[in-house]
Amino acid sequence: MSIVVPVYNEEKTVGKILQKIFKVDFGKTKIEVIVVNDGSKDKTLEVLKKLKNKYPIKIVSYKNNRGKTAALREGFKKVRGDVVTIQDGDMEYSPRDFVKMVKKMEEDEVKVVYGSRRLKKRKIHYSGLSFYAGGLLLTYMTNILYGSRITDEPTCYKMFEGELLKSISLKSNRFEFCPEVTAKVLRQGVRIHEVPIAYHPRNVTEGKKIKLRDFFEAVWVLIKYRIIT
Numbered sequence: 138m139s140i141v142v143p144v145y146n147e148e149k150t151v152g153k154i155l156q157k158i159f160k161v162d163f164g165k166t167k168i169e170v171i172v173v174n175d176g177s178k179d180k181t182l183e184v185l186k187k188l189k190n191k192y193p194i195k196i197v198s199y200k201n202n203r204g205k206t207a208a209l210r211e212g213f214k215k216v217r218g219d220v221v222t223i224q225d226g227d228m229e230y231s232p233r234d235f236v237k238m239v240k241k242m243e244e245d246e247v248k249v250v251y252g253s254r255r256l257k258k259r260k261i262h263y264s265g266l267s268f269y270a271g272g273l274l275l276t277y278m279t280n281i282l283y284g285s286r287i288t289d290e291p292t293c294y295k296m297f298e299g300e301l302l303k304s305i306s307l308k309s310n311r312f313e314f315c316p317e318v319t320a321k322v323l324r325q326g327v328r329i330h331e332v333p334i335a336y337h338p339r340n341v342t343e344g345k346k347i348k349l350r351d352f353f354e355a356v357w358v359l360i361k362y363r364i365i366t
Contacts, residue, residue, distance in 0.1 A: 138168045138239060139218030139299070143208035144226035145175040148184050151226045155192050158224065158232045166239055171195045172226075173212045176202035181226075204311035213302060222296040230293055234334040238296045241332050248301050248327050251287060252294030252334035271352045275316065278356065282363045283323040287331060291315045291355070294334055301327065312351040313358045320362035 140158060144151050151172070158170060172194050174182050185196050197211050209223065220242055222235060234252050241250045276290040295318065305321045307314070322329060 138163070138166050138220045138222065138235070139216035140168060140170045140222055140224050140232075140235070141209055141212035141216065142170060142172045142224045142226055143175055143205050143212065144172060144177065144181055144185075145202060145205075145208075146177045146179045146181060147226035148177070148180040150228050151181060152184055152188055153228060154224065154226060154232070155188055155194065159192055161232050161236065163236060163239070169193075169195065169216070169218060171197065171212045171215050173208040174198035175205065175208040176200055178202075204309075206307060206312070206314040206317070207310040209314055210307050213307075216299065216302075219299050220296060221299050221302050223293060225293050229336060229338055231335045231337075234294060234332070235296070237332050238294065238334075241330055242296060242298070246328075247330050248298040249322055249329045250296045251289060251292050251329055251331045252296075253287070253289035253331040254292060254334060254336040255288040256331060256333035257335070275352070275355055275359070278359055279316070279319060279323075282359055283320065285323055285329060287319075287329050289331065290319055292334070297322075301325075309358065311354065312347060313354055316355040316358040317362065320359055324362065 155170070172185055174185060174196065176199055182198055188194065189196060195215060197215065213221065220239065222238065224230065224232060238250045238252055241247055272289070272291045276287060279285055279287065279290045305318060307317060309317050
């Protein structure tokens with residue numbers, strides 16, 4: 138399993154999340170971790186270089202910030218795993234949930250698994266009302282446009298069969314990865330499966346980078362790839 142970690146100004150948390158990843162018992166599943174430094178202005182790159190002596194990570198880095206999807210595209214070029222997944226550089230998600238996602242991937246005809254924050258039975262926490270409403274609207278819109286039945290379109294935890302992901306040509310650069318890859322997977326007729334995951338949100342003051350502009354861009358991407366033949 139290849140885990141791609143895009144980071145931008147995450148000097149305070151990237152070490153903690155890498156520690157969490159390498160503490161997980163993945164059983165017989167071997168992992169590779171590719172960290173993409175998306176032009177961080179803080180000491181993220183310095184931290185990563187030190188962490189390379191502690192953890193078997195691959196580092197991809199460039200000077201200018203290009204956006205999350207651009208960072209992911211660079212990371213995807215390096216993956217060797219049969220399965221590819223994504224981990225943000227903060228502490229909102231728990232890498233332990235990758236275990237149940239991989240288990241789901243092992244079932245017959247499962248090529249894509251999303252970790253859904255909305256399938257948790259316990260009380261769900263969100264970064265704020267606007268983030269909650271925006272995510273819900275994007276999910277409903279996806280289901281209406283593409284005939285899917287998913288519960289959490291903008292979740293970070295997305296896991297793909299490696300060959301399937303390589304067959305998808307991603308065009309966006311910023312935060313449009315989620316709607317673009319979701320639209321293109323569904324247009325191929327591939328079913329998206331879901332498993333419940335934990336979620337510990339951070340707010341804007343703690344470093345959350347999603348803006349209102351990104352919501353409208355996501356809406357446009359979903360519409361665009363429904364129209365384009």
